[in-house]
Amino acid sequence: MSATVSAGTTRGPGAADTRVDVRKTYKLYIGGKFPRSESGRSYEVVDHRGRFLANAAQGSRKDARDAVVAARAAFAGWAGSTAYNRGQVLYRVAEVMEGRRAQFVAEVRASEGLAERRAEAVVSQAIDRWVWYAGWADKLAQVLGGLNPVAGPYFDISAPEPTGVVGVLAPQGSSLLGLVSVVAPVVVSGNTVVVLTSEQRPLPAITLSEALATSDVPGGVVNLITGRTAEVAPWIASHRDVNAIDLAGAAAADGVSWGDLELAAAENLKRVVRPAGAGSDAVEPDWSRTPDLSRVTSFLETKTVWHPKGR
């Protein structure tokens, strides 16, 4: 017995050449929790050369339904928090992202096939963009709202208000910078969001969900579903409890016609942000360009208050 042991077959658990791979099967992010898809399905995520990276949950329409319920439940609290507090919370997300920089870089590299330096730059830009949007939280009302001159003895004041629950189809190509560029502008104003991640490149989104879960963002404010865009997107587009939808990820998605999605969204008068380009030529914009406030204002309502002016 002791001879077998001394023969060197029992190495310590840390020995590199015998270590068993920790194979990753990621889950969804709904309501601040990480559930498996109710369908029980998962799909293989591969890198830009087709090599296996991880298994991701293949979300179903019912997962999207649950995510909308979670987003709706979180809306009152998130929209009701002070703008200053929302800004602080979102800044904290950037801090956690910074701590996971190496993981983001590796995933962006593997998913998008970028060189190391380029991937570093993209991750930096994504984190910076998150900070940029976070900073807008307590400035939107001053910039977008204001006192309206009216023909009568009234103070007439307009202020931006969040639209509600927003569905977001994340860009298929830019797996982190594009994702941040569509999610941050939605939540900064107090909307809650159901994100359908890039179908082929979901890993940075999954890591973002882990960053969100460990920052102070209340559960349900951001919900991320991985899976087939063509399968799940129509259910989000037609969902009557979703108030707006960003179709950025409909560009270059397998089997998705954004026109059909816009048609379904019209059923309950959702606000719709179309992908760039026209018709079947819809393209992903260049996410590295400096953003403006258009993605923020697309998901705002304007509340106007009239108050009599006395002496």
Added chain:
Amino acid sequence: MDATARARDLLGVTRLSDSALTSWLHSLPGVDQVGCEARAASLGTRSIKTTSKAWAIDLAISMIDLTTLEGADTPGKVRGLCAKALTPDPTDPATPRPAAVCVYGDLAAVAKKALGSSGVNVAAVATAFPSGRALMPVKLADTEDAVQAGADEIDMVIDRGAFLSGDYLTVFREIAQVAQACVRPEGSRARLKVIMETGELVTYDNVRRASWLSMLAGADFIKTSTGKVSPAATLPVTLVMLEAVRDWRDATGEMVGVKPAGGIRTSKDAVKFLVAVSEVAGDDWLDPYWFRFGASSLLNDLLLQRQKLATGAYSGADYVTDDSPSLY
């Protein structure tokens, strides 16, 4: 035949006493707690889809006792609830109506006026609901007032204190007397639902005994809970009660209804209960006359599911009425 005489016959005794009731109730077989909960859990895993689901949703809607039992209830709120019962979904006139509107006794007249002869019943809680802590004349007056105000159904609570201290005869007499108070001057009578408040009875054995005692004393319905105590209507408790009404029919030939109340909020839950009704008591009970849900928010969830089946798109809270009390 009055309840006492019938009970004497059933028990085979010449005088109905506490000890006779005790030995009869305690001779009922005990409930296997683990087995009961496992069976309830397994019934909850059935997958009900497409046409069966549509049928179940409509049936569940028609079985609802649409309930508001708050200290803040107003005639306006009750009228609003009645309007909802009459037209549950304005976008689809084919939506069935719930079975009844359930209110406190002092608002029964308001509900009756609003519902008229629509076929939607008025159910009133009585007998010092929800605690049941009042003297018998008060409980009887409470009941008579509600019946006089037009209540079609009376939901009474048993004296849990008496039951738990083994004073079964007191519980029996109270139920029998309230059943008498449900008789209208012209001879017809309001149906009597007996609330056992299973959350306070603690054990399934007690639930089984309370069920049999209530049926012996003349209950038309046995009901789990007031909705004011947690746990309220759980599936295992309802399972025990469904077994009781099934066995009661085998023993006496009479059918008694079952009403789980409190805590049933989703369509999925409601369908689980319907599966249990079919499997345990039998399809004869799959009828609003014999099975009810005491609920308030359940109706909205069923309507959302119904809209989903009709339109093919998930619906949302903007498409049903908000019944929560106004903050203004």
